Amino acid sequence: MQIVKYLKQYRIPFSGLASGKHNFEFEIDNAFFDCYEHSLIKKGKLKADVELQKQENMLIVNFHIYGVIQLTCDVCLAEFEAPLDFHERALVKFTEEDWAEETEEVMVLSKTDYELDIANLLYEYVNVRVPYYSKCSEQGVNLSCDPDMLAKLSAEAPDAKTEQTEEKIDPRWDILKNIKNN
Incomplete structure (x- = not known):
């Protein structure tokens, strides 16, 4: 139950927003990663700047995620901070009928929905950036193996x-x- 409560802060209530662009900021920290049992990342300090562009039949959501995540070097087993800085985009379409053609970039919401939960999107975007092979000297800043x-x-x-x-x-x-x- 605590996990659900914590992740509520990653919801954007868009129903009362006027058409146009709106900006939001979200902190992604250790507590966020603790909510996902099988997360590749256990520690990190990131910020997500989210620009939501509301249109009549859709939302365009642009993400700028930056900060550091804690990785373990596959060579020397030392923990180190690896910087992340990337942009992503998601499209949200509104429909009254069942539309099963959801893709990686296009999400579907009912016309009766009033908020957008971006917690899973943030989780996926960050975890996809974890390298297959972590090495202090490659992903770290001014670091070398122990x-x-x-x-x-x-x-x-x-x-x-x-x-x-x-x-x-x-x-x-x-x-x-x-x-x-x-």
Whole structure:
């Protein structure tokens, strides 16, 4: 129940707005990401500037989302802040009939709806920006991987590889190598 209450702040009541452009600001923080159990992001501090253009039969919603998200480096396992700054757009159409042709960019609302819930849109837009492979030196600002952790990883890696290669060598391959040398 707390999650639903928290996400209510990401609703835009458009029914009383005049036609034209209207601006809104939303904060996206750790509590926002906590509302989504399987979120790739657990920590972040972002701001969403939302411009809603109200027309008679539709809404045009432009998003400018910027700030930082917390990522874990896939190389050294250190947590670091990665900056985000991007723009997105969503179109909202009003219809009285059942219209099942909703797409990624076009949402459908009933003519009786009076507010637009953008929480899921914000969640999707931010999570899509999470890189498949996080690395301090690539997504972070003026960062490099933890040298102590890299030293530990490189010290352990060669031993494991040599043990695996020694175990995997089949004696029949040695005989075949001798044939090649003749």
